[in-house]
Amino acid sequence: MTAEQTDRPIQERWAEVVQHVKDEYLSDAQRWPWIVGFSGGKDSTVVAHAVFEALATVPPSQRSRPVHIVSNDTMVESPLVMAHLDEVSAQIQGAVDNLSLPITVARTRPDPDKTFWVLLIGKGYPSPNQQMRWCTDRLKIQPTSTYIRDNVSKHGAAVVVLGVRRTESIRRMRTVDKYENDRGTNLNLHSSITGAYIFRPIVDLTTDDVWEILGSFHAPWGGSHKKLFQLYRDAEGGECPVVLSKDEAPGCGTKNSRFGCWTCTVVEKDKSLQGFVDSGQHAYKPLIAFRDWLVSIRNDKTKRSAIRRNGRLTFDVSGKHIPGPFTIQARQEILERLLAAQAEFGTKLITDEEIDLIHKCWAMDLQQEERLANA
Template identity: 40%
Template sequence: MSTPKPSAPFQGRALAEVVSELTEEIRELYTADEVPWVIGYSGGKDSTAVLQLVWLALQGLPADQRTKPVHVISTDTLVENPVVAAWVTQSLDTMGKAAAEQQLPIKPHRLIPEVKDTFWVNLIGRGYPAPRPKFRWCTERLKIKPSNAFIRRVVRRHGEAILVLGIRKTESQIRARVMAKHEKRRVRDRLSPNGNLPNSLIYSPIEAWGTDEVWMFLMQYSNAWGHRNKDLLTMYQGASEDSECPLVVDDTTPSCGDSRFGCWTCTLVDKDKSMTAMIRNDEEKEWMRPLLALRNELDDVSKEKETRDFRRMNGNVQLFHDGVIQGPYTQDARQTWLRKLLEAQTLVRRIAPESVRGIELITMEELHEIRRIWVFDKHEVEDTLPAIYEKATGEEFPGRPLDEQLVLGAEEIDLLKEVCDGDDIHFTMTRELLAVERQHRTMTRRSGLFKELEKAIKKGFYENEEDALAFAKRKQEIRNTAPTYVTLNEEITDAPS
């Protein structure tokens, strides 16, 4: 039985012919209207190929026809693989200078999530557990919101936008199905409606290319803005996977954690194969070991019971089979994650090469927001963050003391703990009751005070997790055995008047 021959690149056509045809198509689309373009750029092979094609096409236009802006957006989640983050940042800087020198209307933009949406503010600040496939809270906040917000601003300003992406049908079966679905509603060749953003179209010039064809183009056509494509290939060769994170504008895009271009904190996959391979293949990247170790700790599900509260974020207890559904990270766990993160940052800054010696695993803005959440939202009035920072980094925390805003000082906290005699639930309930009353004390109208006090008491109602589990089971039994008229009465009582 003969082995089937692999298909020739570009179906046997010459690369120069394919590139010439595509750049002409790009020029026609670009000059057809005044709708601005937004190119999604991750720094990987596919987005680089697309941007390079657009760049070549614009170079072939007379200066008076380069009239509308081409925005190049790159979303930095602030927890990107540090090697790739440095590559992309440098690429954007080089790109901006080259575009200005060549008089091209290409404008690079580095987008970041709002501080309230960042990974560490949600995990360490609010206590969100490490992301899982069934609780993928990170993608929307870190990637979708920043890119979609930028595109919406362009649409508001110009009425429409064309989003240019390096998506390809051969990336995955899911990607192929999504693209085939949108193809049926196309208004022009390769222009598909965007199902998530009104008044925007998606243009995918290399949608039919395979991985080998992308690399063939990149190796034979030099990078138009002076960032060597051979260096990009070298970066890919350093890891086991060669996929990339495209611009994410919806939640159908798969996680990129097992690729070179994912977040180093990603727990949506079993292992971070790319960072592991980078460390194994290159001694100069040994400095990333503390990051990999922390990521693996976040992914350790065996410790979730001891690190997470038995109550949900709102204080409720939810049953699942014979146990409770674990809630957010406990105060102790969040403090531990912060300490380990700051220790990893301190160690990396000491052992890393000069080029990444000033790395920020967590920004000062995030630390201030985490401190605010702990003290004022969670009522953890001990205000432990400055001390954790100082012990982990050896530096004084650059933030103002909160003594005047705290309901209890250090001596009062110690006394309260002594009175509660090791009962952590009652200690945190009493601490929250005092903090809530303090917050409402200065208000002209103290509306909402009793609701907040009741909420705190409900959270501290239980003796321990076993008591909460027993209570939830009794409540469920009563609900299951209650006569129908009780349910009807509840519905009538709850119905709007």
């Protein structure tokens, strides 16, 4: 971003962003659907805001390109972030209905047999850590990718609209610059989904610009962005962005991730929940205690099977034994403690469907153990 760009009033620069989005919407890119990745964080809120505002100024006869505003629920999202996302999604849906805009507000979730609880408590996957981060792909990347792929199959191609910014992080900047611009258009090829393109309308905005926009303009779906400011203030910072691929997951499971899953054992300390507790929301204490306990039992050999799920004893190159999944007893203990935390917290942390699936996994693993013992 040049000095001249940053010196100009935000109103002028914001009008340019909205115009850019409008021009792109009306461009002849075959009217491929737009899929706006919406995490509820500051960057994706600004993008959704720009898309909504641009679309409202397009004459109804030219609104032929469908737009999807899609958020992902990992089913272990920080409850305060989820409540904010639910509220804003409902506001957007209400405004879409009133204005008859061609926007679908959608929510993706992991497959029922791939949720955090089914894999951890049902199948005994050890709590994720940096070396074995099995969660990002299953909880975040796959649900969003499936939604994009479905649209690509239906329409031949799809454009994913993202709130990625160059100044966000060096790692993200590299990702932004890595993929070739498609033949001089504003679209970049998606790194892993054939037929999908990426449009980054706020790539040159700074973090200050984003906050200034959110503070200066009312949300086009009604109300202001005030609650978002409060959420960030309480959580003290960053966000877990929309994650499309592993190299685009800088905030996920790192010390910068303040709006990640409340169960995240990849981070040393959960900063978002701690931030909320520090700002007076003590109801989250049982969740923090449960997460900390989950971290503490990860490498406890008494809670892990000696053999892996494939029935084999495994050693690393140095000859050190690598333990298998959590034992059935440990999984039962995790479920009991989770249900106790849920009772204390007063809101559902695990669904009934997940509990049913967990019991089915246990039954299957017990049968397998019996088979191995009798072999």
